[in-house]
Every structure is written in C-alpha cells, then in structure tokens.
Amino acid sequence: MPKRVSAPDYCLIARAMDVLGEQWSMLIVRDTFFGVRHFDDFQKSLGIARNVLATRLARLVDEGILSRRVSEQDRRKVEYRLTQKGRDLFPVIISLSQWGARHLRREGELPAFALVDREAGQPLGPVEVRSSDGRVLTPFDTQIVPASGTTEEIRAVIPPLRKAG
Amino acid sequence: MPKRVSAPDYCLIARAMDVLGEQWSMLIVRDTFFGVRHFDDFQKSLGIARNVLATRLARLVDEGILSRRVSEQDRRKVEYRLTQKGRDLFPVIISLSQWGARHLRREGELPAFALVDREAGQPLGPVEVRSSDGRVLTPFDTQIVPASGTTEEIRAVIPPLRKAG
DNA sequence: CTTGATAAGTTCCGTAATGCAACTCATATC
DNA sequence: GATATGAGTTGCATTACGGAACTTATCAAG
Numbered sequence: 001m002p003k004r005v006s007a008p009d010y011c012l013i014a015r016a017m018d019v020l021g022e023q024w025s026m027l028i029v030r031d032t033f034f035g036v037r038h039f040d041d042f043q044k045s046l047g048i049a050r051n052v053l054a055t056r057l058a059r060l061v062d063e064g065i066l067s068r069r070v071s072e073q074d075r076r077k078v079e080y081r082l083t084q085k086g087r088d089l090f091p092v093i094i095s096l097s098q099w100g101a102r103h104l105r106r107e108g109e110l111p112a113f114a115l116v117d118r119e120a121g122q123p124l125g126p127v128e129v130r131s132s133d134g135r136v137l138t139p140f141d142t143q144i145v146p147a148s149g150t151t152e153e154i155r156a157v158i159p160p161l162r163k164a165g
Numbered sequence: 166m167p168k169r170v171s172a173p174d175y176c177l178i179a180r181a182m183d184v185l186g187e188q189w190s191m192l193i194v195r196d197t198f199f200g201v202r203h204f205d206d207f208q209k210s211l212g213i214a215r216n217v218l219a220t221r222l223a224r225l226v227d228e229g230i231l232s233r234r235v236s237e238q239d240r241r242k243v244e245y246r247l248t249q250k251g252r253d254l255f256p257v258i259i260s261l262s263q264w265g266a267r268h269l270r271r272e273g274e275l276p277a278f279a280l281v282d283r284e285a286g287q288p289l290g291p292v293e294v295r296s297s298d299g300r301v302l303t304p305f306d307t308q309i310v311p312a313s314g315t316t317e318e319i320r321a322v323i324p325p326l327r328k329a330g
Numbered sequence: 331c332t333t334g335a336t337a338a339g340t341t342c343c344g345t346a347a348t349g350c351a352a353c354t355c356a357t358a359t360c
Numbered sequence: 361g362a363t364a365t366g367a368g369t370t371g372c373a374t375t376a377c378g379g380a381a382c383t384t385a386t387c388a389a390g
Contacts, residue, residue: 012265012276013195013258020261021191023348030178034309039367049349054368064268076357076366082304085268090304091260091292093178096185099257100177103229103250111177114312117296124307125297127256130290131282137289139247139255144199145286147279188377204338214378219339241337241386 019063037079095127184228202244260292
C-alpha cells in the first residue's frame, strides 16, 4: 500500500503527480517512449532497485498507463508498452525534455540524442501553451477562474497578475 | 544532502526529474503559478510537513526555479516567486493538468477551477507537440537519432516504430 | 517597552519507502 | 538433464517523510 503524496481530491495536477510523481515513474514512462519494453532493460537503463522497479511497473499498469503482456515467442519475457493514456503523456515528456535542454544543460554540452520529426528529419518545435484560437500564451496571459462562471463573470473574478518580481 | 534519484548525467529528462521529481516539488511550482507566495500558504495548500516544505523550497531556490526574498513591508514574511526558469515550466504544468483532465477525472466530475486565456476569457487549447513547421505530431511521428548526424544519416538510423500493441 | 501574535523555519522521533544483494520460479536453450 | 535467462521476491540496512512541538525574528497593540 504505497503512501500517496498529496490530497489529490480537487486538483488534477495533484492527481497526476500522485502517480507520476513517485520516484522513477516518469523515467520509466520516458524509457517506454524510447522503446524499452523489458524488466531487465528498464533496470539497466535506470539503475533502479529491482523491487522498486517491480512496484512502479505494477502501479503504472494498474493506472492504465502501461500494458503488461507475456511474450508469445518466449514466455519468460514480459512486454510493457504504453497505452493510449500513456502515449498522451507525450507533450509532458517532450516539454520536460525541452525545459531541461534550455535550463539544465551544462556549458558547451551537446545532447547525445535528439528526437526528430520522422517526416522532415528535423528537430521538434517548442511545446507551447496556446489559446483556443492559437495565440501563444505566457503565464501572464492567463488567469484562474471558477469553472462554472460565464465568460463575463470570469473576467472579473481574479485580478491580473502583476509582472513585478 | 538530498539523495539524487537517478544518474542524470546524460538524459535531460532525468536531470529535470532530479529536481522536479522530488515529492511535492511539482506541486509547489504549480502553487506558485497560481499565486501562492508564502511558507504557511504552501503548507496549508498542500498539507505537506513543514520540514519537508523547507527542504523543497530551499532546493527549488537553489536550482534557480524559485526566488526567495524577504518582504519589504513586513520582514517576517518571505516571498517565493517563479524565476524565468520556473515560468518556463508553464507548458509542463499545463500539459500535466490537461492530461489529468483527460484521464484522471472521475465520471461526471467537473473541475472547480479552470485556467483561461485572459484576453478572450476562453479555456486554453490543448498543449501539443509539433514539428518545426507546425504539424501536430504523435509519438509515432517521431524518432530518436544521434544528435550529431545529418538529416540524411538520421533517417536511416532507427527503424520506424510499429503501431502494434 | 512589555505582551501577544505571526511567519518562517528547526528539532526530534516514529513510520514508511528506498537501495542492495541474494534468492526463487518458470521457461528456454544446449 | 544441466545451465542460462527473465521477471520478479525477500530480508535487511539506510534514508526520507509525517507530525507535533519548539525556536527565532518581527510586528502590532496597549
């Protein structure tokens, strides 16, 4: 019975982090995006303890992010794959990786691998937050509102963020 | 001296999760996006233990994601704010929240709050991964390549992902 | 200028999670 | 049959977390 991190009752980010915020979970998902399928490969790729890996994989399967199936060709092997729910984490993984590339790269360091668009063979564009009509938004361009309000009510509720800081 | 989760030496996602994968860190960042500034407010909002909160805030400041300054008006108060590095997590936070909205909402459940575009008062569009020329990409439309290769070399390196599964 | 309240942490300690190595168990290979 | 492989378990030492009480600095009131 794993300890749950927060009170994920109201906020969807909290609820998402309840699963993905467990140590190693996001990196296991990343590995599956990059084609890792098998227990021992995850273990070697991440250097994670085997018991913890077993716990994490079970949870990710339980949450419907990964599927688990025994290989037909070799019934010793178990294959973990992303479900659609798991694949929908694509923007999360890519935006994390792009944030890392912008802010965590040591001076002069070049990445060993890149993810490219298969069609053009080009690097991906930056993942951006947009309005429903396509304008790129910064945090300052957004505000939180009670979800039940109408648009008119909405604009009055929360004072604009100030850029001070 | 906090324990570091993985070997964050090569992969930028691993390095990002070295900070943000610590329990609570992402939720602290989320709170700052939504205007939380003060120690006790984080504590009440998250229900986190005070010692752990102190550790997390110190680490986030140390990593340059949050800034810490003593209030001019009341020198008892300390203000934590997002730095530019922290604000650049916007797409990560929003894509996480959208993933949660798609996959973690209980039946019939409506969110209490929504983030809207300030100008139009409308909900945000979905955060998407795009090619450099703007096409929306799924995981199947991408592949990993050694970063030093040319475009021509690149396309031969890794066999296309199969949609089987 | 003492008293009381507030804000931001710290300290202490019991409980829970992690890391590590060795072990099991089923299946495949020689 | 003997050995190897893959996917986990088990047991135990180490580390991190949760909770409550405590400290320190500052402010506001009388």
